[in-house]
Amino acid sequence: MCVTCGCSDTASRPDTEVLLLEERVLAKNDHLAAHTRASLAAEGIVALNVMSSPGAGKTSLLERTIREREDTTFAVIEGDQETSFDADRIRAAGARAVQVNTGAGCHLDADMVHRAVHELAPKPGSVLFVENVGNLVCPALFDLGERAKVVVISVTEGDDKPLKYPHMFAAADLVVVNKTDLMPYVDFDVDQLAKHARSLNPGIDVLPLSVRSGERIDEWYGWLDRTCRTT
Ligand code: MG
Numbered sequence: 001m002c003v004t005c006g007c008s009d010t011a012s013r014p015d016t017e018v019l020l021l022e023e024r025v026l027a028k029n030d031h032l033a034a035h036t037r038a039s040l041a042a043e044g045i046v047a048l049n050v051m052s053s054p055g056a057g058k059t060s061l062l063e064r065t066i067r068e069r070e071d072t073t074f075a076v077i078e079g080d081q082e083t084s085f086d087a088d089r090i091r092a093a094g095a096r097a098v099q100v101n102t103g104a105g106c107h108l109d110a111d112m113v114h115r116a117v118h119e120l121a122p123k124p125g126s127v128l129f130v131e132n133v134g135n136l137v138c139p140a141l142f143d144l145g146e147r148a149k150v151v152v153i154s155v156t157e158g159d160d161k162p163l164k165y166p167h168m169f170a171a172a173d174l175v176v177v178n179k180t181d182l183m184p185y186v187d188f189d190v191d192q193l194a195k196h197a198r199s200l201n202p203g204i205d206v207l208p209l210s211v212r213s214g215e216r217i218d219e220w221y222g223w224l225d226r227t228c229r230t231t
Contacts, residue, residue, distance in 0.1 A: 026141075026142075029109055029110045029111070029142055029143065030110070030143050032110040032111055032114055032145075033110040033113075033142075033143035033144055033145040034143075034145070035114070035145070036110060036113060036114050036117060036144070036145030037145040037146070037147070039117075039145075040117070040122075040128065040145060043122075043124040043125075044124050044125045045122050045123075045124065045125070045126055045127075045128055046126075046127050046128065046147050046227065046228045047128040047129075047130060047144070047145060047146040047147055048127065048128070048129055048130065048146055048147065048148055048149075048150055048227070049130045049132060049139075049144050049146035049148070049149045049150070050062070050129055050130065050131050050132060050150045050152065051132045051136070051139045051140065051149065051150070051151050051152070051168065051172070052134060052136070052151060052152035052153060052154075053134055053135060053136050053153075053157060054134035054135070055134070055154070056134075056152045056153055056154040056157065056178055056179075057152055057154055057178040057179060057211050058131050058132075058134070058152050059078075059086045059089055059090070059131060060178075060211045060212070061152060061176065061178065061211050061220070062074075062076060062090060062093070062095075062129050062131060063089055063090065063092075063093040064211050064214075064217065065220070065221070065224070066090065066093040066094050066095045067093050067094065068217075068221075069221060069224075072126070072127055073095075073122075073123050073125065073126040073127070074095040074126060074127050074128075074129060075095060075096045075097070075120050075122035075123070075126055075127075075128050075129075076090045076095055076096070076097040076098075076128070076129045076130075076131060077097070077098050077100060077108075077113060077116045077117070077120065077128065077129070077130045077131065078090060078097055078098065078099045078100065078131050079100050079102060079107075079108040079112070079130070079131060079132050079133045080099070080100075080101060080102070080133060080134070081101065081102050081103060081104070081105070081106075081133060082101055082103075083099075083101070084099040084101075086099070086131065087099035096120060096122075097120075098116045098119050098120045100112050100113075100116050102133055105133070106133055106135055106137070106138040106139075107132060107133050107135075107138035107139040107141070107142055108130065108132050108133060108139065108142065108144060109142050109144070110142065110143060110144055110145060113130060113144040113145060114145070127224070127228060130144055130146060132144075136151070136161065136164075136165035136168045137165060137167070137168070139168070140165075140167040140168040140170075140171045140172075141167060141171075147227065147230070148173040148174065148227050149171055149172045149173055149174075150172065150173065150174045150175075150176060151168055151169065151172040151174070151175050151176070152175075152176045152178055153175060153176070153177055153178070153193070154177070154178045154179040154182075155177060155178070155179050155180060155182050155183055155186050155188040155190075156179060156182060156186055156188075157188075158188065159188050159189045159190070159192040159193040159196065160192075160196065161193070161196075162175075162193065162196035162197040162199075162200055163196050163199075166200050169196075169197045169200050169201055169204065170200045170201050171201075172197075172201065172204060173204065173205065173227075174204070174205045174206075174207060174223060175193070175194075175197050175204060175205070175206045175207070176207050176209060176220065177190055177193060177206065177207065177208040177209070178209060178210065178211055179210060179211075179212070180208045180209060180210045180213075180215055180216070181210040181212055181213045181215065190206070190208050193206065194206040205223065207219055207220060207223065
C-alpha cells in the first residue's frame, strides 16, 4: 500500500524500506483505532464507519435517520476533501457534527477520527456516525475504531461494483443499496450485487432501500438497533 493514501500501488513500490514504513503507518493507525474503540465502548458509544462513492447518499441516509429516530442521540464526523456542506446539513437535521477536511487525502484515518472525537465529545450512549471521504478504495483499508462498517451503493452505480472494488465489500458488515425508487430507470440487479458481495464476504448483510421514498428504511433502523445492542 502507498504510504500517503493507502492505495495498493504496487507498481511504484521501490524497496523493502518503503514496505516497512507502510507497515509501521498501518500498525500505528490500528493501535490508535483500538484505543478509540475502547474509549467509545467505555462510554457506551457505538461508532459506525459509513463509506461509499461520492453521491451514493451517505449524508442523506444520516439526515433522514437523525430526523426520524428522535429517541436516539446521534453525533457525526464528516469527512470530505473540502467544504463543510455536509456538516451543515447534519446540524440542520438536528445532530452535532464536526467536519474534517482531508485536502488531498482520500480517506479518514484513526488519528483524524481520534482528534475529531475529542472535539465532538459525543454523549454517553449515543451513536457516532463517521461519514468517510467518498470513494470505494482507500477508506476500506483504515480502521477508525468503529464497531461496524457500512458501505452505501446506489442503483445508478452498477451491480458489478463488489468485483471491481473487492476490499471495500470484503471489509463491510452491511451493504445499503440506495435509490431503489430509481430501479424502473436503470439496469441494476440487486440479487447479482448480493451474489458478488457474498462471494467476497459470505456474512455480509445486503439491504435495498430508498432514503428518498422511505421504502424499507425501517429495516435500516432495525439493523442499527441490532448493531447498537451487540456488545
Ligand atoms: Mg456526504
